[in-house]
Every structure is written in C-alpha cells, then in structure tokens.
Amino acid sequence: xxxxxxxxxxxxxxxxxxQLTPQMWIGERPDEPQLPLYAASAAEDxxxxxxxRLRTGSMRFxxxxxxxxxxxxxxxxxxxxxxxxxxxxLEGLARQFSAGDARVxxxxxxxxCRSCDLQPLCRVxxxxxxxxxxxxxxxxx
Numbered sequence: 001x002x003x004x005x006x007x008x009x010x011x012x013x014x015x016x017x018x019q020l021t022p023q024m025w026i027g028e029r030p031d032e033p034q035l036p037l038y039a040a041s042a043a044e045d046x047x048x049x050x051x052x053r054l055r056t057g058s059m060r061f062x063x064x065x066x067x068x069x070x071x072x073x074x075x076x077x078x079x080x081x082x083x084x085x086x087x088x089x090l091e092g093l094a095r096q097f098s099a100g101d102a103r104v105x106x107x108x109x110x111x112x113c114r115s116c117d118l119q120p121l122c123r124v125x126x127x128x129x130x131x132x133x134x135x136x137x138x139x140x141x
Contacts, residue, residue: 007045011038012051012063031107047065049064050062060073066079
C-alpha cells in the first residue's frame with residue numbers, strides 16, 4: 001500500500017507474469033480477486049489499484065484509479081461504481097463458499113482444466129461423464 005498525492009492509498013501487486021490485465025478483476029468471478037478484495041474491505045481511503053509488472057523490457061503499471069494520473073499508465077474510472085461491483089461479486093462468492101456450494105463449474109469451461117495442477121483431485125470428469133450419459137440416454141441437448 002502506497003500513499004498517493006491526494007492522500008488516498010494505492011494497492012499495488014508486484015508481478016512478474018506476462019498475462020496480467022486489470023480486466024482480470026472484472027465480472028462475477030474475478031480471475032485475480034486479491035486486490036479487489038483488499039480495496040473493497042480496506043479501512044483506508046483507496047484511490048487506486050494496480051499491477052506493477054516486473055519483467056525485463058516490459059515494466060509498467062496497469063490498473064484503475066479514482067483520479068487521472070494517480071499512477072502512470074493507470075486508467076481513471078467510475079471508482080465508486082467499480083468498488084460496488086467488486087463488493088457485490090466478492091460477497092456473492094463468499095456466500096456461495098460459506099453455504100458449501102462446491103459444484104463443478106470451471107469458469108472457462110474445460111480450457112480452465114488445461115492449466116490446473118489439481119486434476120487428480122478434481123471432479124470435473126464426473127460432470128463430463130454425467131453429460132455423456134445424458135446424451136446417450138437422449139436427454140442431452
């Protein structure tokens with residue numbers, strides 16, 4: 001957490017990965033919920049969130065802010081609206097988790113499975129088998 005010129009705070013996550021984008025924070029199931037969770041629950045006045053990409057030849061900030069030019073290359077946005085979206089999405093995920101919702105539902109379908117290290121523990125194939133059985137029985141769509 002850093003203090004910005006206007007007195008608010010910036011949450012910055014330093015990353016070395018190449019596939020980062022602030023779009024990973026958007027939607028009902030954010031891919032990278034860490035910064036939105038911190039921003040939505042912080043006691044401090046948060047004015048920006050950003051990834052700081054640390055790669056040779058490709059160092060930069062990427063994110064969203066309340067004010068223009070709060071952090072170089074970070075885009076100003078409808079800040080209050082964005083934080084409300086984050087709260088709604090994260091509270092929904094928390095409710096599902098605390099209710100024991102453990103349905104097999106990869107966010108990006110089976111493309112998610114290709115990069116998962118937990119395949120031996122996963123139940124996604126139960127879903128595949130059930131879908132195949134339904135199709136064989138004439139119930140599939």
